Amino acid sequence: MDRSSPVPLYFQLSQQLEAAIEKGRLAPGSLLGNEIDLAGRLGLSRPTVRQAIQSLVDKGLLVRRRGVGTQVVHSQVKRPLELSSLYDDLEAAGQRPATRVLHNAVEPASAEVAAALGIAEGADVHRVERLRLAHDEPMAYLCNHLPVGLLAPETARLEATGLYRLMRAAGTTLHSARQTVGARAAAPQEAELLAEPEGAPLLTMARTTFDDTGRAVEFGSHIYRASRYSFEFQLLVRP
Amino acid sequence: MDRSSPVPLYFQLSQQLEAAIEKGRLAPGSLLGNEIDLAGRLGLSRPTVRQAIQSLVDKGLLVRRRGVGTQVVHSQVKRPLELSSLYDDLEAAGQRPATRVLHNAVEPASAEVAAALGIAEGADVHRVERLRLAHDEPMAYLCNHLPVGLLAPETARLEATGLYRLMRAAGTTLHSARQTVGARAAAPQEAELLAEPEGAPLLTMARTTFDDTGRAVEFGSHIYRASRYSFEFQLLVRP
DNA sequence: TAGTGGTCTAGACCACTTA
């Protein structure tokens, strides 16, 4: 514990515990020892220790049972995914992602877009259409709508990185997203764009993203080649 | 505040605040008033009030800003979905779900199943195959694997309700699930089972569910008619 | 400068689990 550090004590402790769990120094299923002793040994108060433990419980690394103790979770559940960014996913997989911007302009919002973003129908929005490629093969067709004022998406930047990275760089704190995932057969236009045969199965996703104040900051309708892509994500049960 | 109630004070307060937000008595964007005053008015200590507020921040209903105050989030983000149960989803939508159990036996685990459940290859697992119908039309084909010892899935019960409800009733606390969602064209057998034309787009999902100790309690591979079903869910960004 | 949330302490009593 470093009391001169600006890092909060509870956070220092939770990081140390997390590292110990990750490196196996705290075995799955093992007991952590009671909070009072732990606080005494570390020279901290019990609430501070509890705050550290609670943050790891929230992350799914520890389980507390009254009358029993605090245990390390058995199989380490992988961490909940970030809000998945196709660009980042592809880059992480070493797939050399590239983007071709097909459209980028300010337009009046349609009824569907206005409803998703919580703005007035006909209000200005940026509409961006992109084709996402990996190894020079098309992977997905992405159509996004952004309320004006948050980010002016420049075509050159959109071709160099993902939309979420641009939004974060512009100061938006992404908080959550609501998604609908479905599938359908490729229409002729879609098939040509994605180099799939007509009628091929496509994965569809519609997503509205919210910042930490609950404002919708982006609405997208995307189409993925089912032969090349699938979604992986983690759901948590509300406690 | 009812101090004689077994319901914790912080929980009573968070429920009242949540109700006030939901009913619009606390308008989006409005400030909550500082914690010290609030504690004084309610006859509570500040940590207790903070605990109530923090739980709503975690739920995404409030935002705290140091030096500013605590505000109600602008657009009420819908609550994160429960671990979606197809049965419950259909029932909630008034679709009269029904289940036909096609298979229900204990078998040795294949390599894929063993890896997903974190058990030894060849160990005993229950394998359950079900056809899920709504309004007497097939909706999905569900294949699940459960480690033995947690739940003995009886065919009669499986036809009357959903698997998750049975697991909860058997004392399992579901905590999280890791899912992969994709799409593919229907093979001849699948097409016949689901009353779709051959080659029709199908939505696929593979899911491993974990309890609160991190143990895998279920692995399923499911196929849905894309024409009849899509997934809706919410992702949260790790803070 | 005033007001806010962020962190921290040193106690206290209770409910639950296990033996």
Next chain:
DNA sequence: AAGTGGTCTAGACCACTAC
């Protein structure tokens, strides 16, 4: 009966924001 986490109190000082 002993030990655990769950809840709660009444203070304290600090960092940040806005005016």
